[in-house]
Amino acid sequence: MENGQARAMQEALLRWYEENRRELPWREDPTPYHVWLSEIMLQQTRVEAVKAYYRRFLAAFPDIVSLAGASEDEYLKLWEGLGYYRRVRNLHKAAGIVTERYGGRLPASYAELRALPGIGAYTAAAIASIAFGIPQPAVDGNLLRVFARVICHEEAIETSASGKAAETWFRERMPDDAPGDFNQALMDLGATVCLPNGAPRCTVCPWQTSCLSYRNGIAERYPLRAEKKPRKREARTVFLLTQGDAIYLRRRPQKGLLAGMWEFPNTEGHLSPAEAKAFLAKQGMEVGEPEALPSAVHTFTHCVWEMTAYRVEVKERERTAGSEELVSAARAELEASYAIPSAFAAYRALL
Numbered sequence: 227m228e229n230g231q232a233r234a235m236q237e238a239l240l241r242w243y244e245e246n247r248r249e250l251p252w253r254e255d256p257t258p259y260h261v262w263l264s265e266i267m268l269q270q271t272r273v274e275a276v277k278a279y280y281r282r283f284l285a286a287f288p289d290i291v292s293l294a295g296a297s298e299d300e301y302l303k304l305w306e307g308l309g310y311y312r313r314v315r316n317l318h319k320a321a322g323i324v325t326e327r328y329g330g331r332l333p334a335s336y337a338e339l340r341a342l343p344g345i346g347a348y349t350a351a352a353i354a355s356i357a358f359g360i361p362q363p364a365v366d367g368n369l370l371r372v373f374a375r376v377i378c379h380e381e382a383i384e385t386s387a388s389g390k391a392a393e394t395w396f397r398e399r400m401p402d403d404a405p406g407d408f409n410q411a412l413m414d415l416g417a418t419v420c421l422p423n424g425a426p427r428c429t430v431c432p433w434q435t436s437c438l439s440y441r442n443g444i445a446e447r448y449p450l451r452a453e454k455k456p457r458k459r460e461a462r463t464v465f466l467l468t469q470g471d472a473i474y475l476r477r478r479p480q481k482g483l484l485a486g487m488w489e490f491p492n493t494e495g496h497l498s499p500a501e502a503k504a505f506l507a508k509q510g511m512e513v514g515e516p517e518a519l520p521s522a523v524h525t526f527t528h529c530v531w532e533m534t535a536y537r538v539e540v541k542e543r544e545r546t547a548g549s550e551e552l553v554s555a556a557r558a559e560l561e562a563s564y565a566i567p568s569a570f571a572a573y574r575a576l577l
């Protein structure tokens with residue numbers, strides 16, 4: 227592509243952004259911390275869902291030093307329902323490092339940002355370009371899709387070769403004096419015009435005259451994708467164990483899926499009522515008749531939980547060698563003090 231054409235694309239995109247940019251809370255005051263927090267929350271989560279979480283989190287931890295001083299229960303509680311909790315654990319860990327090593331301010335360097343826990347190439351580029359004006363394309367699914375459509379890219383976009391090709395291509399078009407606006411314009415273009423599902427809105431796109439797939443009437447053929455592995459399916463039985471006004475909870479291990487979160491006790495397999503009673507007896511519990519609850523499904527990145535559940539009144543509980551560590555929480559405390567992942571939302575709603 228000619229330099230002149232690259233320049234024309236750059237100008238058309240920035241003009242479009244000026245008129246069409248989305249008003250978002252983190253754009254009101256794009257400090258490095260604000261950009262960082264919003265980008266971490268936006269990974270895997272829709273913009274609309276993030277807005278309220280973003281405001282609440284900032285109200286509790288207005289700067290990096292205050293986040294570094296937060297307890298696990300405090301930050302997990304503020305993340306409750308957003309999912310992918312490793313994000314907030316890394317955020318907290320990185321806040322500690324930034325406080326110690328950089329006096330509570332994120333470093334103005336792509337490489338140093340990239341070295342912090344939870345900050346990958348995309349997030350480092352977003353912070354570097356938006357908050358520090360460093361010209362670094364922030365290549366995510368949106369940019370890959372736009373790239374693939376504009377040039378009719380004939381390779382699956384998930385490959386690292388596609389990522390590198392896209393980064394080079396965007397870098398050639400990125401203005402030195404407004405890299406943050408350029409990246410944000412592409413984020414908005416991908417989210418509102420060059421849409422991921424369904425037909426792109428090519429007639430209102432600032433790049434329609436340069437876009438090969440549009441000119442050839444084949445925009446929906448792109449991006450090409452690698453075949454996905456099917457997710458592993460896991461059967462689980464969940465217990466709402468009540469005792470008067472209290473409910474039993476268990477903390478998940480500090481490593482792995484939903485690390486450190488609180489959950490309703492559960493076990494592998496779909497147990498019958500008799501099996502459920504026998505299972506609880508082994509845990510030292512004398513219980514009433516299990517009441518079957520509706521089944522529920524929760525999809526994680528790599529697996530799907532297919533859950534059946536029982537509500538069970540615990541009459542007596544004796545600690546045995548095989549019994550699990552449980553805490554008995556008053557129902558009124560659940561809301562304020564325990565971060566329970568949305569995988570259990572269907573059952574939590576029944577309490």
Ligand code: SF4
Pocket residue numbers: 372375376419420421426427428429431432433434437439440445
């Ligand atoms: Fe996407 Fe259509 Fe714009 Fe091409 S013209 S970049 S396919 S919205």
